[in-house]
Amino acid sequence: MRWGVILCLAALPNALWASEPVALPPDAFPTPDSALVTLGRDLFYDPILSGNQNIACATCHHPTLGTSDGLSLGLGEGGSGLGTAREVLDGQMPRARIPRNAPALWNVGAKEYVVMFHDGRVMLDPDAPLGIRMPEGRELPAPVSSALAAQVILPLLSPEEMAGIAGENPVADRVAKEEIKGENGAWALIAERVAAIPSYQERFERIVKRAPEITDIGEALAAFIQFEFRAANSPWDQYLAGESAALEPAAQRGALLFFGEAECGSCHSGAFFTDHGFHAIGIPQIGPGKAKAAGLPSYADIGRQAITGDSEDRYRFHTPSLRMVGLTAPYGHSGAYPTLESVVRHHLAPLESLMTYDRAQALLPAVGLGDDWGAMNDQEELLNIAEAIELPSRDLSDAAVADIVAFLNALTDKKAAKGRLGIPENVPSGLAVDR
Ligand code: HEC
Ligand code: HEC
Incomplete structure (x- = not known):
């Protein structure tokens, strides 16, 4: 493996590396x-895990949509269908959009992934109970083998994602009472x-x-994700x-730019193209908002700062991996950008891109769920996001941008995209499987 890397790097002409390519x-x-x-596969596709038995993990992390949902901000429980065709079931109006973009699950099962969520609110931490940091009130009831196995038991508790609203089912009632x-x-x-369900119990x-x-359910889901994606x-x-x-x-030229002049590899580093760190790059904020700070409006999302309390972390989000990125649009923690070209161009002029964001790019199911543009209509909040940007602007030609996009598309494993076990015909609960 090492030799291969060295050979190939030597083959690239006059490489001036700002950061180094790393083989897996x-x-x-x-x-x-x-x-x-x-067992984990069945659970991943089975709506039995949701309070109202109407949504599965796969609904928002679907293999036909790059293990995401193809939307900027998705519709959780109470919806029906996949991707842009997702609509609201009769009499089951969700209360809000999901506040962040559903990340793809490619490679999150790799050993080096010890940080989960856009804000890293689940992560390995020797000082935390059982060695994994969890959100308050959601501490692990028993040890698990990875951050991934800890993460996957949390969506079950989110009213908007999977649990439903108090009064609708006993799971939601208990969540509402904490x-x-x-x-x-x-x-x-x-x-x-x-x-x-006998089949689950026996297995x-x-x-x-x-x-x-x-x-145990968490371990099974994690094992499936580790294997399948x-x-x-x-x-x-x-x-x-x-x-x-x-x-x-074109992709070879893109690689040279990525690791060289464009300095993408300083954050998107290592074999998985992520430093597993957090950076503020000024992605436009859409939807109901998530992590609030005192004095900020509800539609804000300060990202990592809400977890660490450190003002340095304001508006920082987890550096996403770029493997399979050609299949996982839309991009950014709010899904603001629908194409690779648009999110790459955002990186080159983040401030200008934030301030002149074209809202027609957002992919939101056409359901009236409050104002999606609170943050973008609020000059003060826009300036807050802008001030935090830590990415320098950079002049690159259109041809260079196209080369970088060609390189990003060369990070797609086409065979893996077809899945290994694939989507099951049916699941033990007998409930409908999203295809
Ligand atoms: C309603 C849509 C929805 C459903 C259902 C859902 N997720 Fe997610 N998932 C998301 C969103 C949105 C995030 C990011 C949330 C954040 O960072 O604040 C996420 C994050 C994750 C992550 C973290 C990935 C990373 O790179 O940090 C994993 C793993 C994951 N989900 C697995 C699952 C599993 C397993 C299930 C079923 C138990 C599930 N999800 C159900 C939308 C969903
Ligand atoms: C300062 C660190 C940093 C640098 C340098 C950087 N990025 Fe990023 N990149 C990020 C972060 C952080 C995000 C996610 C931001 C968010 O979700 O709000 C991101 C998001 C992306 C995405 C969207 C991925 C997804 O799944 O949503 C792509 C594509 C991308 N970067 C490519 C590049 C390219 C190409 C370069 C070089 C031109 C580059 N990045 C340079 C930190 C960086």
Whole structure:
């Protein structure tokens, strides 16, 4: 592997590297138990995990939509259909849009992924209880093997994503009363629902030797994601392994720019093109808002600062991986940009791009759910976002931008995109599977 890298780098003319390309190490991924993987697959596609049994993980992380939902901000529980065709079910109006873009799940199962969510509110931390930081009131009830296995038990509790609204179902009722852990908590209730289905009960008995607990469900979902959503063999990987013809000339020029003059690799670093860190790059803010700070309007989203309390972290968001990025539009934590070209151009002139953002680019299901443009209509909030930007502007020709986009598209593993196990025909609950 190392030799391949060195050979190929030597083949690139006059490379002046601001940062270094890194090949994927052969042991980048864990090898989950196959019985746990297939169990996790069923759970991932099964609406049984949602309070009103009308939405699955796959609804927002669908393989036909690059393991995301194809929307800037999605519609959670109460909706029906996938992607831009998603609409509201009769009498089940969701209360709000999901406040952030659904990230793709490619490679989040790799060993080096220890930070989850756009703001990193779940992460490995030796000082946290059981070694993983969780949001307040959502601490882990038992140890789990990865940050991913901890993350996946949280969407179940979100009223807008999967739980539903108090009065609609017992899970939502308990969430509304903040009864999460313990025998009568929302997590236990969800695990009981799963255990009540014989096929799930039998398989968990075989693997963990008891009725499933919520953390077992988390481990199964994580095992599936680790196995299914691996994207490790793109033209770029083949190129690094010594096949110089694998990368078309435009993508080769794009690679030189990416790691060189355009300095993309300073944040999108390493084998997965992320430093797993947080940066403020001024992506336009859309929708109901998320992490608020004292004195800020509800439609704001200050990102990482809401987790650390550190003013340095204001409007910082997690650096996304760029593997498979050609399949995962729209882009940014709010999904503001629908194309690779538009989000790359944003990076080159972040302030101007924020201030002149064309709202027609946002992909939002046409459902009246309050004002989506509070932040963008608020000059003060716009200036707050602008002031935090830490990305320098950069002059690149149109041809250079096209080359960078060609390089980004060469990070797609086309075979992985088809899936390994794929979408199940049906799931043990008998509920409908999104296809
Ligand atoms: C209604 C849509 C929706 C549903 C349903 C949903 N998610 Fe997500 N998921 C999101 C959004 C939005 C985020 C980002 C939230 C944030 O960062 O604040 C996310 C984040 C994640 C992440 C973190 C990825 C990363 O790069 O940090 C993982 C893993 C994940 N979801 C897995 C799941 C699993 C497993 C399920 C089912 C138990 C699920 N999701 C259900 C929308 C959804
Ligand atoms: C200062 C660190 C930094 C640098 C330098 C940087 N990026 Fe980013 N990039 C980010 C962050 C942070 C985000 C996500 C921002 C958000 O969600 O609000 C991002 C988002 C993206 C996305 C959207 C990915 C997605 O899944 O939403 C693409 C594509 C991208 N960057 C490409 C590039 C390219 C190409 C360059 C070089 C021209 C570059 N980046 C330079 C930090 C950086």
